[in-house]
Amino acid sequence: MKVGTHPTAATHAHGTVLTSAPQDAPVDRATAAARRVVDAMLRTDRGNANLDRVAEELNSIADHLEEHAPEVAERLIDMWNGEGVTRHDPVTGPENAIAPPLVLEGLEDGSVRGTVTLTMPYQGPPGCVHGGVSALILDHVLGVANAWGGKSGMTAKLETNYHRPTPLFEPLVITGRLVSVDGRKIRTVGSITTADGQLCVSVEGLFIDKTVPRPR
Numbered sequence: 001m002k003v004g005t006h007p008t009a010a011t012h013a014h015g016t017v018l019t020s021a022p023q024d025a026p027v028d029r030a031t032a033a034a035r036r037v038v039d040a041m042l043r044t045d046r047g048n049a050n051l052d053r054v055a056e057e058l059n060s061i062a063d064h065l066e067e068h069a070p071e072v073a074e075r076l077i078d079m080w081n082g083e084g085v086t087r088h089d090p091v092t093g094p095e096n097a098i099a100p101p102l103v104l105e106g107l108e109d110g111s112v113r114g115t116v117t118l119t120m121p122y123q124g125p126p127g128c129v130h131g132g133v134s135a136l137i138l139d140h141v142l143g144v145a146n147a148w149g150g151k152s153g154m155t156a157k158l159e160t161n162y163h164r165p166t167p168l169f170e171p172l173v174i175t176g177r178l179v180s181v182d183g184r185k186i187r188t189v190g191s192i193t194t195a196d197g198q199l200c201v202s203v204e205g206l207f208i209d210k211t212v213p214r215p216r
């Protein structure tokens, strides 16, 4: 695949950004605020006397958003249009409050790479990243690595090795790279390391070339 030709790819100093850049759009600002709420909810004092009022206000916000929500089928068509593809996923999507969101660059050596700091909503063992969250992030990153390598497929198998606990609250380097294509079988590897290079998680994925049609 020719570097920089994908509609979601923007060329930056260190590589080509494969994820949607956060925009100064109301939906991005509202999603960032929702992300703050999820994080703050886990951090706030359990005895905070205002939590009843918080629940009321948040429910009123949810009521408002639901009142303005089109039919799911209609929304799905919109989501899968153009750059929307990368705006709503649970790993990189600036419009998805459960996404950290991770920003990924495509590098000339064929790999993709990003740095992210995960906080309390992603916790598994005390102070550490939940293993399922690591697998989620890597599954997606391998999918983007496939796209960067000019392929796409469905995850058939994701073999995940947890080498050491993955720390919260510090930058983690996430990488992915397509290693081989054999007919419909695409093999892709990835890892999560600390900023000083300690390997926390490594994965080997088998993807099967198959396109699920976009909603229309």
Ligand SMILES: CCCCCCCCCCCCCCCC(=O)SCCNC(=O)CCNC(=O)[C@H](O)C(C)(C)COP(=O)(O)OP(=O)(O)OC[C@H]1O[C@@H](n2cnc3c(N)ncnc32)[C@H](O)[C@@H]1OP(=O)(O)O
Residues within 6 Å of the ligand: 006, 008, 009, 018, 019, 085, 086, 139, 140, 141, 142, 143, 144, 147, 148, 153, 154, 155, 156, 157, 184, 185, 206, 208, 210
């Ligand atoms: C420039 C770029 C910008 C970026 C631009 C954005 C890009 C945006 C990226 C989005 C990135 C999202 C990344 C998330 C990726 C998911 O989350 S995908 C969702 C999770 N995965 C699923 O739901 C898959 C569910 N499973 C299935 O649908 C089907 O089982 C599969 C995997 C498609 C295979 O079914 P099938 O098409 O009928 O194929 P089948 O004939 O069964 O198997 C084909 C071959 O594979 C083998 N195989 C199949 N399954 C397995 C298995 N589990 N183990 C071993 N072998 C297997 C078979 O044995 C067979 O081998 P051969 O006999 O040919 O040697």
